[in-house]
Every structure is written in structure tokens, then in C-alpha cells.
Amino acid sequence: xxxxxxxxxxxxxxxxxxxxxxxxxxxxxxxxxxxxxxxxxxxxxxxxxxxxxxxxxxxxxxxxxxxxxxxxxxxxxxxxxxxxxxxxxxxxxxxxxxxxxxxxxxxxxxxxxxxxxxxxxxxxxxxxxxxxxxxxxxxxx
Amino acid sequence: xxxxxxxxxxxxxxxxxxxxxxxxxxxxxxxxxxxxxxxxxxxxxxxxxxxxxxxxxxxxxxxxxxxxxxxxxxxxxxxxxxxxxxxxxxxxxxxxxxxxxxxxxxxxxxxxxxxxxxxxxxxxxxxxxxxxxxxxxxxxxxxxxxxxxxxxxxxxxxxxxxxxxxxxxxxxxxxxxxxxxxxxxxxxxxxxxxxxxxxxxxxxxxxxxxxxxxxxxxxxxxxxxxxxxxxxxxxxxxxxxxxxxxxxxxxxxxxxxxxxxxxxxxxxxxxxxxxxxxxxxxxxxxxxxxxxxxxxxxxxxxxxxxxxxxxxxxxxxxxxxxxxxxxxxxxxxxxxxxxxxxxxxxxxxxxxxxxxxxxxxxxxxxxxxxxxxxxxxxxxxxxxxxx
Numbered sequence: 001x002x003x004x005x006x007x008x009x010x011x012x013x014x015x016x017x018x019x020x021x022x023x024x025x026x027x028x029x030x031x032x033x034x035x036x037x038x039x040x041x042x043x044x045x046x047x048x049x050x051x052x053x054x055x056x057x058x059x060x061x062x063x064x065x066x067x068x069x070x071x072x073x074x075x076x077x078x079x080x081x082x083x084x085x086x087x088x089x090x091x092x093x094x095x096x097x098x099x100x101x102x103x104x105x106x107x108x109x110x111x112x113x114x115x116x117x118x119x120x121x122x123x124x125x126x127x128x129x130x131x132x133x134x135x136x137x138x139x140x141x
Numbered sequence: 142x143x144x145x146x147x148x149x150x151x152x153x154x155x156x157x158x159x160x161x162x163x164x165x166x167x168x169x170x171x172x173x174x175x176x177x178x179x180x181x182x183x184x185x186x187x188x189x190x191x192x193x194x195x196x197x198x199x200x201x202x203x204x205x206x207x208x209x210x211x212x213x214x215x216x217x218x219x220x221x222x223x224x225x226x227x228x229x230x231x232x233x234x235x236x237x238x239x240x241x242x243x244x245x246x247x248x249x250x251x252x253x254x255x256x257x258x259x260x261x262x263x264x265x266x267x268x269x270x271x272x273x274x275x276x277x278x279x280x281x282x283x284x285x286x287x288x289x290x291x292x293x294x295x296x297x298x299x300x301x302x303x304x305x306x307x308x309x310x311x312x313x314x315x316x317x318x319x320x321x322x323x324x325x326x327x328x329x330x331x332x333x334x335x336x337x338x339x340x341x342x343x344x345x346x347x348x349x350x351x352x353x354x355x356x357x358x359x360x361x362x363x364x365x366x367x368x369x370x371x372x373x374x375x376x377x378x379x380x381x382x383x384x385x386x387x388x389x390x391x392x393x394x395x396x397x398x399x400x401x402x403x404x405x406x407x408x409x410x411x412x413x414x415x416x417x418x419x420x421x422x423x424x425x426x427x428x429x430x431x432x433x434x435x436x437x438x439x440x441x442x443x444x445x446x447x448x449x450x451x452x453x454x455x456x457x458x459x460x461x462x463x464x465x466x467x468x469x470x471x472x473x474x475x476x477x478x479x480x481x482x483x484x485x486x487x488x489x490x491x492x493x494x495x496x497x498x499x500x501x502x503x504x505x506x507x508x509x510x511x512x513x514x515x516x517x518x519x520x521x522x523x524x525x526x527x528x
């Protein structure tokens with residue numbers, strides 16, 4: 001298993017996941033990237049410890065998934081089982097606690113703690129259905 | 142370096158593991174993207190065909206300069222008469238019908254020499270990179286369903302004779318997604334190449350590497366994107382297309398086992414490449430994070446110097462922020478007190494004035510209402526109005 005800094009050097013400038021846009025930071029679409037940014041800190045490719053919080057929709061059910069990389073180094077040779085997805089509770093208090101436990105308690109990517117919590121909140125708000133309020137023209141008169 | 146064991150999969154099903162093989166040492170060679178890129182740019186030039194303009198192009202006139210004194214530019218001119226061509230400028234790159242500047246020659250240095258060891262270094266790096274799912278994925282191959290990296294299939298793959306069986310094998314082994322990607326990416330080439338016998342472009346799929354074919358090369362060759370290669374002559378152009386590391390490679394067991402004798406190990410030289418030894422990394426342990434956080438390094442570090450805990454507070458505008466203004470100008474309290482008092486006094490007097498005015502208006506209103514009523518009464522007593 002090559003060290004993450006080496007993989008990053010190979011992948012930072014040319015990877016099929018890189019997405020560029022004017023006036024924006026370079027982004028990356030690989031699974032396991034918390035912010036979607038093409039950066040060493042968030043990379044889902046060049047990291048032995050990957051973290052992502054994302055929303056998943058299966059049919060009508062929306063759930064929040066936390067993606068981490070497998071603890072066993074031997075699993076990194078199996079593309080299917082490099083990343084593990086677990087569900088996160090949708091109630092803020094419990095969900096944030098779950099994230100804290102996994103990161104802080106598990107000593108896993110504590111540098112991403114704040115970002116992960118913020119992303120959790122954002123994913124949750126993305127699930128809210130927007131109610132369109134039609135203002136009747138008569139009501140204002 | 143410890144060499145893990147790689148499973149060899151049965152071509153009948155991806156779940157059954159036929160046997161295991163120790164990882165050949167090539168896959169632990171240093172991954173040097175810079176070497177691969179350099180060698181690839183040179184190697185890619187070796188299949189070029191010469192092009193040049195005709196040696197006589199633009200020079201097939203006996204043109205001569207008219208010299209000075211004729212009120213024309215001194216460019217050589219076509220002699221003779223009776224045709225519009227006569228007297229026209231010739232030869233120069235700026236002339237119409239002249240030869241180009243720096244006419245292209247066939248003896249341009251088309252092919253590039255690369256030292257053998259560099260070539261082999263690059264191939265070793267490319268092979269090592271092909272064992273890392275991250276790099277293969279980054280290169281764009283669809284490998285999510287592949288059971289293990291590197292992917293080694295049993296030797297019964299050599300006997301696959303029909304394309305439909307080949308396709309079935311790839312599907313079972315999770316490699317068909319990449320073939321689909323290649324097939325779906327087939328497009329007509331952008332640019333003039335489309336009319337120069339290079340009509341289509343498509344992505345490259347998996348590379349199947351074998352040592353002996355008993356019909357499998359014919360079975361796999363028609364699958365879109367799939368390329369085949371004998372393990373004896375692995376080319377960097379196939380292992381790192383475009384100079385980018387991480388081609389998706391499918392090995393047969395025989396080919397995989399042969400790698401140790403072709404490239405050698407760190408204990409012994411290569412058997413089939415005289416004088417070649419696997420390249421060694423500059424750093425045996427390139428994991429910077431681990432090195433930095435290791436006991437050996439942390440124990441000799443000087444204690445962290447925490448800078449002065451000077452927190453520059455955010456600037457608050459005293460013209461807007463009452464608390465800050467008060468801190469700067471204590472007299473402000475008295476001013477404010479005076480103003481509020483005056484304002485409330487003003488308010489009281491204002492209210493009084495308004496109340497008085499209202500009274501006056503009310504009284505007037507009443508008076509006018511009385512006058513209106515009286516007028517109406519009087520008027521209605523006079524009788525109907527006739528116009």
C-alpha cells in the first residue's frame with residue numbers, strides 16, 4: 001500500500017475525478033471526499049483514513065451516510081471494500097453525537113471534526129422539503 | 142519489503158479463489174510518475190511517420206530578382222511574359238506560391254532514443270502503479286466490482302476461445318464495467334483526424350496480460366477497449382497510456398508468476414533482462430505522516446513555541462457601537478441622558494400640542510357639522526330644487 005503522500009503527488013494534477021470551473025477552487029468527485037475539493041486533506045483517493053458525510057436516497061427514503069475507510073490495510077487491495085458506509089441518525093442531537101463518537105472516540109480524522117459536523121447539518125437541511133408559499137394578490141389589499 | 146499474497150480467481154466465478162501467489166517484487170518498485178511521463182513522451186514518438194512538404198515545392202520557377210532601379214521590391218520574380226504569373230514574386234515564404242519558411246524535412250529527428258534502464262524503470266513503476274486501486278480509479282477505470290488488486294485469473298483463461306465466453310469471464314470478475322465504459326465512449330474524433338483514417342476515439346479498457354494463449358487472444362480482441370499483451374513484452378505505452386499511471390490490468394496466473402523472473406526481485410537480478418535490477422526507492426518509508434508522528438522524531442523535537450496569545454479584537458465602530466463610544470468618550474453618557482430627557486419632555490409637550498390641536502379641530506368639526514345640518518334643514522324647507 002503506497003503512502004498517501006505518494007498517491008497524492010500522482011493524483012493531484014491528473015485524475016479523472018477532477019472538476020474545474022472558473023472562479024472556483026478545483027473540485028474532485030471521488031467517493032469519500034468530504035468537501036468535494038481536490039485537496040490532500042479531503043482526498044478520498046490519497047488517504048488511508050477517508051471520511052465523508054453524504055446524503056443517500058434509496059427510493060423515497062433519504063438517509064445520511066458516513067463513509068469511512070476500512071481499518072484493515074489488507075482491504076485496501078479490494079476496491080469493493082475500501083470504503084464502508086454506515087448510517088447516521090437523522091435527529092441532530094444523536095447524529096452529531098454519533099459523528100463525534102466515531103471521530104473523537106475512535107481517534108479517526110479528528111482534524112475533520114468541525115467540517116463533518118457542519119456537513120451533517122447541511123445534509124439534513126437539504127432533506128427539508130421547500131414549501132412554496134403563494135401570496136394571493138388579494139391578500140395585500 | 143513484505144510481499145503480500147494475491148488471490149488467483151477462478152474464471153468460472155469471482156467468489157472462488159483457485160490459489161494464491163506471492164506478489165511479484167515489481168509491484169513494490171518505486172512509483173515515479175516523473176520518470177514514466179518522461180519516458181512516455183519519448184516513447185510515444187517512436188511510431189511516428191515522417192511528413193514533409195515536397196523538396197521542390199515553391200521552387201519550380203527560374204525566378205530571378207530584377208534588382209534595384211525598377212520601382213519594385215527586390216524579391217525574385219518569375220520571368221517571361223504572356224501570363225499573369227510573369228513578374229509575380231517567387232521563392233520567398235511571403236510570396237504567393239512561394240516555398241514555406243523552414244520547409245519541413247523528412248530527416249527530422251522523429252524517433253527518440255531512451256536508455257534501456259530508463260525504459261525498464263518506467264515499466265516497473267507503471268506496473269507498481271497498476272496494483273494500486275486508487276491510481277487505477279483516478280485514471281478513470283471502472284473497477285468498483287473487481288474483487289482484488291492486482292487481478293489475477295487462473296490459467297484456464299488461456300483456453301477461452303470465444304468472445305462471448307471472454308465477455309462472460311469479464312462480467313463474472315467485475316471487469317466488464319470498464320469494457321462498457323470504453324464502448325460507450327466511442328465517438329467521432331474531433332478535428333481533421335476523422336478524415337485521415339482516425340475516425341473514432343474511445344477510452345481504453347482493461348489490458349489482459351498472458352504468457353501463453355490457447356485461443357484467448359482471439360477471444361478478447363474484439364471486446365471494445367480490451368487490449369492484450371504478452372507478459373514478455375510489456376510496453377509503457379500500454380501500461381501508462383498518455384503518460385498516466387494506473388492502467389487496469391488483468392493477469393493470468395502464468396503471466397503473473399513469470400514477472401519475478403522477467404523483472405527480478407530485490408534479492409536477485411532479472412533473468413530475462415541482463416544486468417537489470419529492480420529500481421530502489423530513495424526513501425524506504427515514504428509515509429511522511431508516520432515519520433513525523435513517530436517516536437524517534439517526536440522525542441527529539443523542541444517543545445512547541447506558542448506565539449504570544451495576543452488576540453486582536455475585532456474593530457467596532459464607535460460611531461455606531463454605543464458601548465465603544467462610551468468607553469472612548471465618558472461624557473457621552475451625560476449627553477445621552479440630556480437628550481433622552483429633552484426628547485421625552487419634547488414628547489410630552491408635543492403630545493400636549495397635538496392634543497390641543499385635536500381639540501380645536503374636533504370643536505370645529507362639530508361646529509361645521511351643525512352648520513351643515515342647519516343649512517340642509519333650511520334648504521329642504523324651501524322645497525325641491527328644479528333645474
